Amino acid sequence: MNFTVVVSSRGQVVIPVNARKKLNIKEGDILLGNIEEDGKLVFKTGKRDRVKKGIVDQSAGILSDLDIDGMNYVESLRKDSGRRLDNLEGRD
Template identity: 35%
Template structure:
């Protein structure tokens, strides 16, 4: 367990062990989430990435992409059509 002091401006220094566990670097943003009476601090970039993963879940199956070769072929086809630049 780590302890941090709150300044008069409401600022805290996140202990280095916690920053490492959250993958936080200088300039990163953190997200505070309340859930079941507890407050969680989350790396906002990682949370956005997880949300994007959830949104895209099942899309590969929906469009018939089964493996890397299917993806490469799809990109080649899109390039032929001029939809994707090289």
């Protein structure tokens, strides 16, 4: 499979999606590069320490910039949801 990439002003290149799919390259994977004597630049896929993230890992730190702790925030959302439901049903 041959493909062409363009080097950005910051020295970055984008590997085309069809090549990434074929090699199963995902975000965070390591590519090992080698410059061969004939001037070829060769990349090989490195060891992958990819761990599937659960919902807890994906949301860790999401509430860190709030002025209240996470449990109080969730409780306030729960209380407000009841009020919104009452308003929708015409109860005050």
